Amino acid sequence: MNFLKRHAYALLFSAVLLGANTYSLLKVFVIPSAVTTVATSTSTSTSSTASTSTGEVTQTDTSYKDDNISITITTGQTSDTTYYVADITLSSAEYLKTALAQNTYGTNITETTSSIASSNNAIFAINGDYYGANSTGYVIKNGTLYRDTSRNSDYDDLAILSDGSFMTYNENDTTAQELIDAGVVNTFAFGPTLVSNGEIAVSESEEVGQAMSDNPRTAIGVIETDDGSLHYIVIVSDGRTDESSGLTLYEMAELMQSYGVTTAYNLDGGGSSTMYFNGQVVNKPTTNGNTISERAVSDIVYIGY
Template sequence: MVKLFEKLTRKDQHIHPVSRKKRKWLTITIIVVLVIGGILYSLADRYLIQHVQVVVADGNTAVASTTTNIKSSDTTTSTQPSTDVNATSDDWNYTSDNLKIQIKKVQTGSGSDQITYYVADVEAKDARSLRSALADNSFGTNITEDTSEIAETNNAIFAVNGDYYGFRDDGVIIRNGVLYRDSPTRDALALFNDGTMQTYNENEISSVKLLAEGVTNTLSFGPILVQNGDITSDFSSVKIDNNFGNRSIQDANPRTAIGMIAPNHYVFVVVDGRQDDSRGMTLSELAQTLKELGATEAYNLDGGGSSTMYFMGRVVNNPLGRNQERGVSDILYLTEGK
């Protein structure tokens, strides 16, 4: 073996210096390509490649099959769906024996300081009217559909984007009474089966306790905007994620938020932003808006290009400033039925 090594060594010593240099650069090039390829695959795996962890049972679909899927119209109409729900609706309102939804478009300021946002005031007889749905009816990362697609699949009357749980791998994620992820990290929102909402710190209240108290859904994004009737802070140091490519959320941005005025009485706000007729809202402005609307609890959901409000078969706001939705992991929606 030693003689063989010496023979190979002597042979290598006779290689022309130029050839040796080429071999060196080829080796370096291969190493660089492998490193860059590994990094690109890691990023794709983290942010692009779908990872389905749970295919949700057809619970939502089974419920949705008994609900109304009423499209919008320019004039008030009366419907008599198979569920025997009597409802009247137009482009901005929906009223039935169980549900009342009123949407308003609001514009404030002018020029570069103009803000356009949409407020949905919702009153429900039954907390089960407010539900969550997952993109492609599956739980995991990088699984996305447009808000309107998820809404239509679930026969939603009204919907907004959720917390985009699939962009991160932490937080407490309970959806429609099922615990999918239990990694306490941040301030969150819990919706309960009595129609109440509670903002809380995931590290201070266990998922077991929440489920025992009747939680139906949790949202893990934030920050908390209003708690016990008061705006929570100045939001100057809020940080939601450490993910690659995140941008500051303190500045004026498109927004989505949910608030509770009273049990089974909710308010949703979706703000357009990064466009000529709407600069978006800061977190402080959003919190003040929710408080002025009467919310005693309010929570910030995923914003930016995700911010979408859907009602009666159409997207109400202007996502991405060009009426183009961005795929999301999940939605909150309202529907008829039990």
């Protein structure tokens, strides 16, 4: 009898332990956990240009221009991969913003890039760093500090300051509050830095974690200007299909450097890589093999009013 009791207790303990571990994994990777709701920064108009832009708006399937925002989309081919380039000029950093899925900060709160962009009347948008899949890493969005616990990573973060300039930093060297005090309005904890001071900052063999070398990619870069305007380059590549194999980090860095950026940073890629422009998804996001569909993400970077 005592033998049976001991085994019963052991089985019960094992079941409780397994249940606790399963719940912990689900909480980290699956179960949505909302922390706070964020108000949208734009009106609820269904048109991305209605009652927002200033001056005459000129737009085509591949371009948009008004008094403050100029965006041109081009498509290229390299290394058996299709990529899309957004050349963006802004009169002010106030038009470069971020938005959260379901206007909510938390873990595993997701929505497609196009849906978040539409809700915020974005003219242009890309996926962000998928902060919600992690429990650490500084999170500052549109000047609000949401998370101040540092991540343990070999890669630097990207910060966008209130003047629209870029800065990369290591979380071990600063605090989130110090970043806020320095004028940082948006942070991205993914990486790595692709271009620094105009030079390629990754090796030809470097890769994010255990990911394949050829992947869909999303990257953002800045070009220094002398006229006071803000000039950005965003590149999204397709991948993981027969038509488009994807880019390595080094190949993306080479592309960014070819456009004259001084700093470029690698955002979340793979199935997350999405470019949205004037109400349409520009690229072909791949979530599973050859399946063309958007992956739901936790945040976006966008251009709009």
